[in-house]
Amino acid sequence: MTINVDRPCGTFDSNYYQAMEIFRTPLRKFLMIAFIVLLYAIAFILDDYIISILIVFCAFSIGMTGLQIITGYAGQISLGHAAFMGVGMYTMAVFQEHLGFNFWFALPLAGLVPMIIGMLFGVPAVRIKGLYLAFASLAAHFVIVYAINNWRSVTNGTDGMYLHRPGVLLGIDFMIDKYYYILVLTVTVIMIYFAKNLSRTRLGRAFVAVRDNDIAAEVMGINIAHTKVLAFGIGCFYAGIAGAVGGGYYEYVNVEWFTLTDSIWYLGFLVVGGLGSIFGAIAGAVVWKSLDELSTLVTPITEALLGGMAFYASAAFSLVIYSLIVIVVLVLEPRGINHRWQIIKRSYRLHPFPY
Amino acid sequence: MAVDTRDIVKKREQRYSYGLTLLRDCIEETRDLPNEEDFFKKNVLRVEDITISFGGLNALSDVNLELREGELLAIIGPNGAGKTTLLNVISGFYKAQKGDVYFQDTKITNYSSHKIAEMGICRTFQNIALYTGLSVIDNIIAGRHPHIKYNFLNGMLYFPWARREEARQRAIAEDIVDFLEMEQVRNTTVGMLSYGLRKRAELGRALALEPRILLLDEPMAGMNLDEKEDIARFIVDIHEFLRIPIVMIEHDMGVVMDIADRIAVLDFGLKIGDGTPEEISKNQKVVSAYLGKAGEQ
Numbered sequence: 001m002t003i004n005v006d007r008p009c010g011t012f013d014s015n016y017y018q019a020m021e022i023f024r025t026p027l028r029k030f031l032m033i034a035f036i037v038l039l040y041a042i043a044f045i046l047d048d049y050i051i052s053i054l055i056v057f058c059a060f061s062i063g064m065t066g067l068q069i070i071t072g073y074a075g076q077i078s079l080g081h082a083a084f085m086g087v088g089m090y091t092m093a094v095f096q097e098h099l100g101f102n103f104w105f106a107l108p109l110a111g112l113v114p115m116i117i118g119m120l121f122g123v124p125a126v127r128i129k130g131l132y133l134a135f136a137s138l139a140a141h142f143v144i145v146y147a148i149n150n151w152r153s154v155t156n157g158t159d160g161m162y163l164h165r166p167g168v169l170l171g172i173d174f175m176i177d178k179y180y181y182i183l184v185l186t187v188t189v190i191m192i193y194f195a196k197n198l199s200r201t202r203l204g205r206a207f208v209a210v211r212d213n214d215i216a217a218e219v220m221g222i223n224i225a226h227t228k229v230l231a232f233g234i235g236c237f238y239a240g241i242a243g244a245v246g247g248g249y250y251e252y253v254n255v256e257w258f259t260l261t262d263s264i265w266y267l268g269f270l271v272v273g274g275l276g277s278i279f280g281a282i283a284g285a286v287v288w289k290s291l292d293e294l295s296t297l298v299t300p301i302t303e304a305l306l307g308g309m310a311f312y313a314s315a316a317f318s319l320v321i322y323s324l325i326v327i328v329v330l331v332l333e334p335r336g337i338n339h340r341w342q343i344i345k346r347s348y349r350l351h352p353f354p355y
Numbered sequence: 356m357a358v359d360t361r362d363i364v365k366k367r368e369q370r371y372s373y374g375l376t377l378l379r380d381c382i383e384e385t386r387d388l389p390n391e392e393d394f395f396k397k398n399v400l401r402v403e404d405i406t407i408s409f410g411g412l413n414a415l416s417d418v419n420l421e422l423r424e425g426e427l428l429a430i431i432g433p434n435g436a437g438k439t440t441l442l443n444v445i446s447g448f449y450k451a452q453k454g455d456v457y458f459q460d461t462k463i464t465n466y467s468s469h470k471i472a473e474m475g476i477c478r479t480f481q482n483i484a485l486y487t488g489l490s491v492i493d494n495i496i497a498g499r500h501p502h503i504k505y506n507f508l509n510g511m512l513y514f515p516w517a518r519r520e521e522a523r524q525r526a527i528a529e530d531i532v533d534f535l536e537m538e539q540v541r542n543t544t545v546g547m548l549s550y551g552l553r554k555r556a557e558l559g560r561a562l563a564l565e566p567r568i569l570l571l572d573e574p575m576a577g578m579n580l581d582e583k584e585d586i587a588r589f590i591v592d593i594h595e596f597l598r599i600p601i602v603m604i605e606h607d608m609g610v611v612m613d614i615a616d617r618i619a620v621l622d623f624g625l626k627i628g629d630g631t632p633e634e635i636s637k638n639q640k641v642v643s644a645y646l647g648k649a650g651e652q
Contacts, residue, residue, distance in 0.1 A: 015522075016521075016522040016525040016526055016529070017518070017522055019525060020518070020521055020522065020525065194511045194512065195511075197510060197511050197512065197513040198507065198510060198511045200521075201505075201507075201510030201511070201513070201517060201521060202500060202503045202505065202507065202510050203507035203510055203511075204510070205486075205489065205493060205496060205497040205500065206497065206500055208486055208488050208489055208493075208497070209486045209489075209497050209500075211486075211488065212485075212486040212487045212488050212489070213484045213485065213486055213487070215448070215484065216480065216484035216485070216486070217486070218448075218467075218468040218469050218472075219446050219447075219448060219468045219469075219472055219478060219484075220469075220472055220477070220497070220498055220500065220560065220561075220564065221469050221472035221473050221477075221498075221500055221501040221564055222469055222497075222500050222501075223467075223469045224469070230507065234507075276488060
């Protein structure tokens with residue numbers, strides 16, 4: 001008999017509400033709140049460079065959570081996720097520039113427009129799956145990039161567009177990076193909380209059902225066409241929001257920012273983080289973007305070592321290190337960082353005993 | 356006959372005051388349980404002239420079958436006789452080339468699988484088809500999908516009413532877990548469970564759908580005697596307490612002869628026998644299908 005160790009010794013649920021909690025012990029709840037408070041607090045301590053990294057972490061965590069919903073929960077591969085992030089950025093820019101929306105009104109729209117487009121590109125998933133779906137979803141990337149490049153009257157083509165952060169609200173000036181970081185962090189916390197709720201309620205279970213056994217899911221009363229399309233919709237909503245808040249930091253968006261390679265790294269680092277958990281998505285995003293920063297840090301070193309070759313070497317460095325990390329994780333821990341984390345938590349709970 | 360059944364139902368109600376009562380209340384909220392007067396008289400499911408072939412292989416040819424209220428129908432037959440194909444046709448997974456399926460006089464031949472499931476025709480699978488990544492309790496709650504009444508936005512925002520609904524669904528699922536005696540493993544991922552427990556979990560998931568008809572595809576395959584007895588007990592309890600007519604494919608003749616009210620025999624896609632266990636055991640065609648020419652005397 002396998003005994004499940006999903007909570008520390010001595011904690012019992014006495015009603016169904018407790019069984020459904022995200023944090024089953026007060027300590028865990030406290031630690032999470034403390035962690036979030038810490039994330040807010042460091043905005044006032046750190047310099048703008050670190051803040052910029054944290055904003056990128058946050059934005060990509062949202063985006064990765066979206067991909068987690070599509071790929072990790074619903075089991076549908078999407079190779080156009082970076083492009084949907086781009087749609088989010090462009091939606092923001094277009095609504096601000098052409099229609100005069102401010103940031104707050106454009107933000108939900110920057111989620112909804114990619115959501116609709118994502119649902120459209122999710123329709124093939126109803127019929128095909130696996131590798132075939134991966135190829136079908138490639139179409140999303142090329143169609144979106146083509147549309148942005150050529151729909152000049154709206155998107156400015158390859159010149160890119162400007163988008164604006166919110167101005168002063170409640171006495172907070174979001175033009176200052178640390179306040180903008182607080183805004184992005186708030187959005188991230190809310191989005192991740194929603195994703196967590198999604199995963200523990202009706203649709204989340206339907207997603208996992210479709211992932212694990214779509215034939216059984218259909219026979220068990222789940223409309224899989226509906227569910228798959230919704231998975232794409234919600235995942236792309238997340239991508240759009242991620243793009244909008246990330247683009248808001250740079251206040252500029254260019255079609256060259258979201259490449260097919262990015263979409264593929266999205267998937268790769270989702271696997272590194274661990275499929276099928278929100279924590280895995282965040283871990284994947286953080287690892288990915290940390291490596292990004294790492295490769296910038298080592299550039300001066302490569303420059304010193306290689307001289308004139310340094311430009312090419314450092315460009316290659318990030319690719320090599322990304323691939324290496326993905327391969328190493330696939331070999332050593334195919335279920336990702338999340339699984340390793342679960343093992344650590346488990347052994348902590350059982351501490352004096354091995355199991 | 357009907358009087359007998361009523362007595363049994365009453366007895367069961369007294370004995371099993373804990374298991375399945377919540378599920379039964381939940382079913383009774385939306386529809387009445389079948390009357391005992393209708394037992395063995397009224398048709399709930401009718402399969403008419405079903406023909407289906409895969410390439411040159413006739414999986415089913417002109418099969419007629421009906422399931423009556425309050426009946427436990429066993430389908431038996433050698434391997435490859437078309438038993439599972441018949442269940443697949445009923446649950447809308449295969450489309451028959453000829454013939455129709457009627458559920459309470461509604462033609463459901465062309466309905467999609469999930470629609471049929473929502474109408475109350477629920478099934479289990481021969482080779483277990485659970486959602487391997489979910490725990491037992493989540494599998495059962497996932498089975499309640501069509502009965503959960505909030506949309507995904509309410510779920511995402513986790514409004515109080517969605518939370519209450521979740522708790523209600525969990526209570527019903529826990530009731531099923533209690534009934535199936537799986538309390539210790541309720542939070543275990545089903546991928547880690549033993550074969551017998553997985554089969555049980557699958558039965559639980561089918562129950563969670565509030566079935567009007569239950570189709571069981573070899574619920575006891577590959578089990579030892581203890582586990583078989585457990586499953587047989589569950590099936591009989593479900594049958595009597597929830598008054599669900601059951602179609603069961605099973606190879607274990609002992610079990611079939613003991614618990615089935617009626618047996619249908621398939622062989623090479625043809626129905627070669629249909630009757631009470633006594634009739635079937637004397638049916639010359641059935642005996643020769645199982646034992647070959649040696650059986651004919």
